[in-house]
Amino acid sequence: MADLCKRFRLCKHGECLCSDPDTLLMAAFADGDNFAFDALYRRNYGWVQHLAHQILRNQQDAQDIAQDAFLRIIASRKNWQATARFRSWMHRIVVNLCLKRQKSLRRQETISLEELSEDFDELPPELLSTGEDLAKEAAEVLQDALSHLPQRQRQVLELRLQGYSISQIARLLGCSRGAVDALLHRARKSLRKRLGKD
Structure with missing residues (x-):
């Protein structure tokens, strides 16, 4: 001691x-x-x-x-x-x-469409409407798309949108930075496909 x-x-x-x-x-x-x-x-x-x-x-x-x-x-x-x-x-x-x-x-109660558009540079333009009704509908579409992602991809994406760095996400989930990058890539690809871009 x-x-x-x-x-x-x-x-x-x-x-x-x-x-x-x-x-x-x-x-x-x-x-x-x-x-x-x-x-x-x-x-x-x-x-x-x-x-x-x-x-x-x-x-x-x-x-x-x-x-x-x-x-x-x-x-x-x-x-x-x-x-x-x-x-x-x-x-x-x-x-x-x-x-x-x-x-x-x-x-998360109101998904930031602008932030998602920065992370996913080819979101359908109709999802970026600023009208109240359209914005609400767009948020519901995105929430639905996120809910259909595999659990690990969704976890990584949500943590990233909350402001965590790649290193922090890797530490929290107990995996490598490379694994986080790969999960983010697959999540982005899956989300774009779900939203009708691929």
Whole structure:
């Protein structure tokens, strides 16, 4: 424990984080102990999901956020620094993920046709109408087209439209950047075909 405290500078600025079990577990995980992550997950998954549910009021979304939060922990392993107690740090991660999810859900309620037209440069022009009735109908057509994509293609495309980078999508889905690029290519091709462009 003393080695971890010294290596990760857990005692500084008048505050010692060595007495916090979760922070010590995170230090151990950052130091290469995979069992420490298992312990962190068991100790913290419940309150993380509960916090997400309090914000989002949706059980499935809360579970997704909890999983994403722990993926962030894994991704931060190599560069982790003890700037705060683990739960304070995790709390910020969960809140930020929830706020991002709320923003994306509001955004998905009305698909951005302009954004899709940038990503899919040959969408039928009638889908880009700006009249209220036509825009609503176009959004329904696009939602239908998206719903018919294979699950993996739809996941990648939705994450991309939510603003995630290729690297972030690869990390979240546990695959390579090349695999994400290939899935995006197939999703675009399938969507264009579904919309009558191929």
